[in-house]
Amino acid sequence: MAQAKTTLLPLMVGMTPWGVQQQKDALCLQAALTRGARAGVCLAHRHENANPFGLYQLKSVSDSWGCGLPVLNLPKPLFRKKIKVLARVKAIEGRKQIKLDHDAKYGRGSAAMCNRSLLSWHFEPREHESEVKLWHRMVVNSVHREAVLRAKFGLLPFIKATVFKWGSQLAKFSEAGAARLMACGCGHAFGASGALLDLPQDVTHVLEECKFSEGWRLSVFEEIRTCVLEHAGRLRIPVWDSWSVAKRMEFLFTAHLEGTFGRECESRMKSILAKHLAYLFLNLGNWYGGNVPVRQLEVNQECLRAGQVVDRACFVEVV
């Protein structure tokens, strides 16, 4: 079962990164204890074994937040205001440190579409707004909406990038060996240094390049073109036609109505993509269902010499 790259969740749902929330809670606790100690009524202070600082090195947390005794000693309403502002600053810092990288052996990253459609407000979210909420407004059908989010997170079952991901199956393969294993084999290849290489069967490939999904892609773009014609007018058609497949996908997957085709038309365009993505998920098993984990790949005995020890680094040469 494919799993989402959880580090990206704060960006999608607009939540405070978990580490920041923990530190904020710890500081609130410290402030409560400071106030309680001053008033002599804090239960925790009466218990000689109480160790409120056990989970966190509160000194280093309060130092990094610039939240020393003068702040901790503030009256409760003032402290709450102060900590809210500090938590917001820390949350923005935390979001900017979220890692978007991936292991290149598995292609261009499962969350490639998510990364490509990130906007500046993902890192500095406005109050009460998140990408998930925006998709809620743009795509009414919940099944279609789920398909969009699953595609953005790269949760495509059956494809090689997903099948090989678990258990670090490609970790022991050389770069070239991993590339051969990841090759889609649909016939879509690109030229590099004069040689044609099969493209890796990752999320980007399935959505934008794969021959198996070409019919699906054409039907998406055809329906969207009709939508542009009906709701944005004939003059906007050349804009849509001039865009590459990658630019079209990037535009459709971005949770933003920018006005190139008019907000209403763009909302419809994204709904159309969402509907077709739901169909795509139904077809993935037919197109990519034959992929199996590395341990189930059979070694072609004719490729082995008698007594040869199979080196995992070149295993791919003989499967």
Ligand SMILES: [Zn+2]
């Ligand atoms: Zn392919």
